[in-house]
Amino acid sequence: MPQLRKSILRPLIVALAALTSFTGSLCQAAKTESKSSSKYSYVTLQNYLTQQRAAAGLKSRTLKVGDVTWTYSEGGSAQNPPVLLIHGLAGNRDNWNRVAQFLTPYYHVIIPDLPASGETHIPANFDVSVPNVTQQLRQFAEVLNITEKLNLAGHSLGGSIATVYAAQYPFDTQSLFLLNSAGIYRNASTKYAKNPDILKNLIVSRPGDLDDVLSTIMLNPPSVPYALKKAQENILISQADQTRKVIDQVVALNKIYTPESFARLTSAVEAPTLILWGKQDKIINVEAAEELKSLLKRAEAPVILNNVGHVPMLEADRLVAQHYLPFLTRTQQMKNPLADKLIPLN
Numbered sequence: 001m002p003q004l005r006k007s008i009l010r011p012l013i014v015a016l017a018a019l020t021s022f023t024g025s026l027c028q029a030a031k032t033e034s035k036s037s038s039k040y041s042y043v044t045l046q047n048y049l050t051q052q053r054a055a056a057g058l059k060s061r062t063l064k065v066g067d068v069t070w071t072y073s074e075g076g077s078a079q080n081p082p083v084l085l086i087h088g089l090a091g092n093r094d095n096w097n098r099v100a101q102f103l104t105p106y107y108h109v110i111i112p113d114l115p116a117s118g119e120t121h122i123p124a125n126f127d128v129s130v131p132n133v134t135q136q137l138r139q140f141a142e143v144l145n146i147t148e149k150l151n152l153a154g155h156s157l158g159g160s161i162a163t164v165y166a167a168q169y170p171f172d173t174q175s176l177f178l179l180n181s182a183g184i185y186r187n188a189s190t191k192y193a194k195n196p197d198i199l200k201n202l203i204v205s206r207p208g209d210l211d212d213v214l215s216t217i218m219l220n221p222p223s224v225p226y227a228l229k230k231a232q233e234n235i236l237i238s239q240a241d242q243t244r245k246v247i248d249q250v251v252a253l254n255k256i257y258t259p260e261s262f263a264r265l266t267s268a269v270e271a272p273t274l275i276l277w278g279k280q281d282k283i284i285n286v287e288a289a290e291e292l293k294s295l296l297k298r299a300e301a302p303v304i305l306n307n308v309g310h311v312p313m314l315e316a317d318r319l320v321a322q323h324y325l326p327f328l329t330r331t332q333q334m335k336n337p338l339a340d341k342l343i344p345l346n
Contacts, residue, residue, distance in 0.1 A: 041231035048228060049094050056097045057104035058111070065139050067126065071119035072112035073097075075104035081174070081332055082146035083107045086137070088156030088182070089250070090203075090236065090243045092118030095155065098317035102325060110146060112137070114158070116242040128242070129249040130157070134164045151328060152271075153177035155313060156283070157250070167268035171338055175331040176273040177324055178292065180281050180310050184254060184262040185288040192283050196250045203243050204236035219280045219309040266295040270338055273299040274327045276320065278308030300327070 053060065058075040073093050083103055085096040093111040103109050113120040115136060116128045141147045151174050154162030159181025166173040191198050204210055210233040214221035236243075273296050277289040289302040303323050308315045 041227040042234070045228050045231035045235075049097075052094065052097050056101035058097065058100055058109070063140070063143065065143050066136070067123050068115055068136055068140070069121040070112050070140055071121075072110060073100070074108075074110055075100060076106070076108045078108050080106060080108045081149060081151060081328075083109050083151040083153065083328070084137075084141065084146065085109065085111045086152070086154040086158035086162050087111075087114060087117065088154075088158045089199075089246055090117065090239065091155070091158075094118075095311070095313055099313050099320050099324070102318075102321035103328075106325075107151070107328065108146070110141075110144065112140060114161075116246055117239070128246050130160050130164060130253060134161050134168065137161065137165060138169065147172045149174040149332075151175045151177070151331075153179070153324070154181060155179040156310065157182045157246075159183070163266060163269060166271050167265050170268065170270040171336060173269075173271040174334075174336075175328065176269060176271045177276070177327065178273065179276045179312050179320070180278055180284055181275070181288075181292060182250075182284060183266075183288065183292060184257050184259050185284075185291050186259045187285070187287040187291045189285050189287070190283060193285070193288075196247060196254050199247045199250070200244060203240050203247075204233060205240040206237065207233065209233070210236065216282055217310040218315055219278070219307055220315070222314075263295050266292070267297065269296055269298075270336060271298065272327075272331045272334055274324065275299055275302040276312060276323060277302060277304050278310055278312050278315065279304050279306045280308060281310045283310045 050060070053073055056075065058073040061072055061074050063070045063072070071093070073096075085093075085100065087093060087095045093113050096111045100109050100111060115122045115126060115133055122128075138147070141150065147169070150172055152162040152166055154160070154177070156179070159178040160183060162176060162178065163181065163183070166176045185193065188194065192202075202213060202216065204213055210229060275289050275292055275296075277286050279286050286304060289304065293299040293302055305312055305316050305319055308319075312320050
């Protein structure tokens with residue numbers, strides 16, 4: 001396995017991923033700031049993230065495809081195998097920075113802000129359901145010319161999107177990496193998994209919400225400077241309505257689909273799959289990992305990280321990379337089993 005580079009500055013976990021799957025309950029209101037102070041904090045946060053991306057070998061780019069103006073991070077040589085990293089609900093591309101630093105020396109890494117998240121812009125009436133976002137992501141990948149032998153990784157709700165993508169485009173998916181992946185599981189026992197509508201109680205919608213969010217989704221949230229955390233909290237508050245719309249779509253899908261239909265979807269995935277889970281996940285309990293493995297054709301034994309919650313990319317970035325890099329290495333030369341079933345046309 002390639003040697004992992006020295007870890008970069010511990011990034012801001014400010015719910016970037018905190019909401020990567022779902023946000024947290026309300027807590028005591030934080031101190032108010034003046035408009036000028038808030039603006040300064042926002043600029044400081046953006047500068048921090050810009051430096052963090054650069055340290056990970058990433059550059060920010062924008063691309064308009066149809067109704068979506070994508071903002072995404074890109075790093076590594078375009079001659080290397082493509083890796084598409086997908087964040088979760090109310091997260092953004094910066095959730096992956098700490099893992100991306102280990103990937104960019106060897107892979108062509110693309111990390112988009114999904115529609116309704118981060119800096120990607122969509123029309124007011126845009127359909128933010130998982131099926132439509134997956135289709136939009138496919139069009140994005142086509143324009144970037146990264147569809148062939150694409151390596152997909154998805155966290156939480158992003159894991160559902162990655163799974164749908166791999167099921168719909170089995171010829172083009174080289175590998176699949178699922179971290180604490182959302183799904184419709186028989187063994188899901190948390191209140192959030194049983195009733196996704198409860199996720200609305202976790203939206204950061206007023207000052208002071210963020211601390212409880214972090215303690216809900218992570219086992220040991222790192223300490224973050226107040227100014228940076230406050231700036232991120234303000235961003236999440238401004239996106240609260242969009243987050244509610246996404247949760248409404250998740251609720252609707254859970255009414256339509258069942259564990260049986262979810263099993264049929266996953267059975268269409270041909271790509272070799274690595275599953276990784278934080279053992280102390282309060283959003284989707286760890287028992288779902290083994291169930292997910294049983295549904296996939298070519299899944300390896302799940303990797304369970306102790307003392308980790310719902311956001312392994314931020315809580316244990318080095319461990320995530322230590323498992324993901326060798327998986328990527330051994331799957332790049334694997335042949336898609338569908339190719340052997342094709343009848344040559346003369």
